[in-house]
Amino acid sequence: MVRIRFIQAINTALREEMQRDDKVILFGEDVEASIFGDTRGLIDTFGSRRVRNTPICENTLTGMAVGAAASGYRVVLHMMFANFIYTGFDGIANQMARMRLMSGGQVQLPLTVIASYGGGRSNAAQHSDTPFAPVMNLGGIHVAVPANPADAKGLLKSAIRCNDPVIFLEPGGRGGELGDVPDEEYLTPLGEAAVVRRGGDVTLIGMGSTMRTTLQAADMLAGDGIECEVVDCRSLAPLDEATLCAAAACTGRVIVVDESRDRCSAASHIAAVLADRAFGDLRAPIKRITVPDCSLPYAPASESHLLPDADKIVAAATTLVRAGEVT
Amino acid sequence: MKGNLSPDVSQCLKLLRTMLLIRNAEERLGADFRDGKLPGGVHLSIGQEAVAAGVCAHLDAGDQIASTHRGHGHFLAKGGDPRALFAEIYGKREGICRGMGGSMHVADFSRGIIGANGIVGAGLPIATGAALANQLDGDGQMTVCIFGDGASNQGVLMESLNIASLWQLPLLFVCEHNGFCQFSPAATVTAGTISDRAKPFGIPVEVVDGNDVRAVWRVMAWATDHIRSGQGPAFIEARTYRINNHFEREHLVVTTPYRSEEEVSEWRRDRDPIAQLQQWLRDKSLADDAALAAIADEAAAVVDDSAAFAAAGTVPHANEGAGFMFAGTYS
Ligand SMILES: Cc1ncc(C[n+]2csc(CCOP(=O)(O)OP(=O)(O)O)c2C)c(N)n1
Numbered sequence: 191m192v193r194i195r196f197i198q199a200i201n202t203a204l205r206e207e208m209q210r211d212d213k214v215i216l217f218g219e220d221v222e223a224s225i226f227g228d229t230r231g232l233i234d235t236f237g238s239r240r241v242r243n244t245p246i247c248e249n250t251l252t253g254m255a256v257g258a259a260a261s262g263y264r265v266v267l268h269m270m271f272a273n274f275i276y277t278g279f280d281g282i283a284n285q286m287a288r289m290r291l292m293s294g295g296q297v298q299l300p301l302t303v304i305a306s307y308g309g310g311r312s313n314a315a316q317h318s319d320t321p322f323a324p325v326m327n328l329g330g331i332h333v334a335v336p337a338n339p340a341d342a343k344g345l346l347k348s349a350i351r352c353n354d355p356v357i358f359l360e361p362g363g364r365g366g367e368l369g370d371v372p373d374e375e376y377l378t379p380l381g382e383a384a385v386v387r388r389g390g391d392v393t394l395i396g397m398g399s400t401m402r403t404t405l406q407a408a409d410m411l412a413g414d415g416i417e418c419e420v421v422d423c424r425s426l427a428p429l430d431e432a433t434l435c436a437a438a439a440c441t442g443r444v445i446v447v448d449e450s451r452d453r454c455s456a457a458s459h460i461a462a463v464l465a466d467r468a469f470g471d472l473r474a475p476i477k478r479i480t481v482p483d484c485s486l487p488y489a490p491a492s493e494s495h496l497l498p499d500a501d502k503i504v505a506a507a508t509t510l511v512r513a514g515e516v517t
Numbered sequence: 518m519k520g521n522l523s524p525d526v527s528q529c530l531k532l533l534r535t536m537l538l539i540r541n542a543e544e545r546l547g548a549d550f551r552d553g554k555l556p557g558g559v560h561l562s563i564g565q566e567a568v569a570a571g572v573c574a575h576l577d578a579g580d581q582i583a584s585t586h587r588g589h590g591h592f593l594a595k596g597g598d599p600r601a602l603f604a605e606i607y608g609k610r611e612g613i614c615r616g617m618g619g620s621m622h623v624a625d626f627s628r629g630i631i632g633a634n635g636i637v638g639a640g641l642p643i644a645t646g647a648a649l650a651n652q653l654d655g656d657g658q659m660t661v662c663i664f665g666d667g668a669s670n671q672g673v674l675m676e677s678l679n680i681a682s683l684w685q686l687p688l689l690f691v692c693e694h695n696g697f698c699q700f701s702p703a704a705t706v707t708a709g710t711i712s713d714r715a716k717p718f719g720i721p722v723e724v725v726d727g728n729d730v731r732a733v734w735r736v737m738a739w740a741t742d743h744i745r746s747g748q749g750p751a752f753i754e755a756r757t758y759r760i761n762n763h764f765e766r767e768h769l770v771v772t773t774p775y776r777s778e779e780e781v782s783e784w785r786r787d788r789d790p791i792a793q794l795q796q797w798l799r800d801k802s803l804a805d806d807a808a809l810a811a812i813a814d815e816a817a818a819v820v821d822d823s824a825a826f827a828a829a830g831t832v833p834h835a836n837e838g839a840g841f842m843f844a845g846t847y848s
Contacts (some may be wrong), residue, residue: 239653242684244680247673247679247680250643250677253639254643255646256642257631257644257645257647257649258650260632284635285634290842290843291842292632293614293617293618294612294616294626294841296613296616296625330842348847351848352847353845353848450560450684
């Protein structure tokens with residue numbers, strides 16, 4: 191094991207995959223200087239043929255990723271902030287998600303779109319979104335959301351090797367976070383959730399940025415004698431429904447923690463899946479801890495008030511478990 | 518006008534064959550639509566065949582084209598299989614896209630036809646990415662993006678011009694200016710001269726009569742030479758005219774006329790690209806009536822065969838779409 195930062199994990203994944211396959215190219219706005227540090231230094235190793243700074247033109251960048259991928263390259267497009275996915279949405283929603291079916295399976299599009307998502311840093315409403323819902327809904331695109339350096343590296347390597355489009359959403363502001371990463375080569379498969387903590391009282395399901403708060407809450411709850419089963423989705427599309435259902439069945443009480451706005455969130459989709467597939471195992475209604483239907487404000491207290499945090503999870507879990515004891 | 522090479526007789530006859538194939542195919546598709554044989558609508562390029570034929574005459578199998586919702590002609594001119602085109606538009610499994618794409622999405626990646634597109638202007642970024650791939654491959658291949666005058670008002674045109682010029686990509690922009698953006702005459706929605714938009718980027722441009730196939734061929738000879746010799750992108754604005762309605766369902770949705778009958782019949786009578794080439798060949802004694810009739814018959818026969826092939830095709834089963842969403846493989 192080595193202990194490395196989130197951005198180093200992403201950087202190493204890119205480096206290893208670019209070394210492995212000459213067809214991997216990386217482009218995006220300022221990928222040389224790299225605002226988040228995740229692509230920094232790659233230009234020195236791989237040169238300006240394969241690592242390119244682009245102009246600011248998101249709709250063209252997403253379309254170009256499709257054109258280059260359809261023409262034999264394995265493209266990594268860095269979109270910087272996830273809100274810019276909206277700016278470049280035609281290339282994503284109408285082209286990369288649609289082209290394989292429209293061509294009757296003629297073309298494969300090995301491409302990965304990286305973006306940093308989420309709030310909590312007073313970046314204000316246009317740099318803080320968690321756009322799980324729009325991308326999960328597209329079909330034709332995988333959505334990977336790492337919560338720690340090890341999965342960031344393993345998921346990104348899988349994404350780059352995947353012959354279908356993948357949107358890789360890294361939790362914003364967490365680049366410096368340390369985590370243990372295996373020394374040897376490994377891949378984290380797309381579409382596989384991980385059970386990261388075992389417990390019999392309540393099941394907490396999180397993804398990406400909410401895993402940290404979810405695990406904090408699990409620690410706090412353990413202090414109160416409430417043991418949590420904790421699942422990290424890791425991929426939102428495809429969603430590992432079997433693992434989520436099994437984890438729900440362990441306790442019969444489920445809380446899904448998601449930084450999306452509540453309406454049509456990842457959490458509401460997961461709740462719908464569990465209601466369909468695990469209804470018989472549930473002892474209480476599924477709870478969602480999400481962001482209310484509000485844009486994220488700049489002022490820190492107004493912003494943090496809206497985001498999922500450990501206290502909200504603890505309160506919800508305690509209510510669920512205590513309600514169960516009364517009846 | 519740029520370009521000092523002209524097509525020889527055999528090249529002219531080939532251009533005529535291509536244009537007649539497109540014309541026959543589209544007239545048949547129009548009739549098929551009216552007869553209720555097509556599940557969806559079609560956008561026909563009748564009157565615009567010289568652009569497809571003249572442009573694609575200069576492309577090799579490995580060159581790529583990105584096309585538009587009005588893309589049957591581009592598909593055929595780039596060597597797409599007429600049977601597979603018809604079967605696609607009939608919604609059959611034998612279609613080039615297995616009946617999953619239909620008229621607006623005809624594509625044959627094995628022939629460099631990287632997709633018509635139902636999103637106006639969306640071919641521009643895709644072609645830019647394909648041209649980046651050509652540049653990285655470094656094998657002399659190029660990409661052509663064909664787009665309409667309406668598409669020229671999308672911001673992605675400027676974005677693509679910028680990148681193409683900045684990176685000196687082997688990309689040819691072909692604006693197929695047919696005078697209309699859906700039901701709006703171009704002058705009501707488009708300011709200035711479209712090809713002028715490329716000039717500030719240092720991209721050489723040429724405006725050509727898009728109904729004169731020999732002129733289109735000549736300008737293409739210049740453009741492909743410019744691009745293949747590594748001098749970066751070029752831009753051609755081909756002025757033509759859409760004879761048919763915007764799409765074959767137009768009469769059901771548009772009640773106010775946006776152009777005059779006389780204008781349409783004038784173009785049909787005086788400016789038909791096929792009739793003009795036939796006349797020129799006759800005037801120069803390069804082909805007689807019998808030879809020209811034989812070429813026309815040949816095109817009609819191909820279309821008859823293609824339509825029959827499509828009609829006899831199989832219907833995809835109800836759940837066939839799901840299988841085309843993902844490759845499901847890893848490198
Ligand atoms: C993004 C987008 N906006 C609008 C439309 C509807 N639409 C289809 S074709 C068309 C006109 C396009 O004009 P032009 O680019 O000149 O091509 P033409 O139809 O003349 O061949 C429009 C507005 C669309 N398909 N896509």
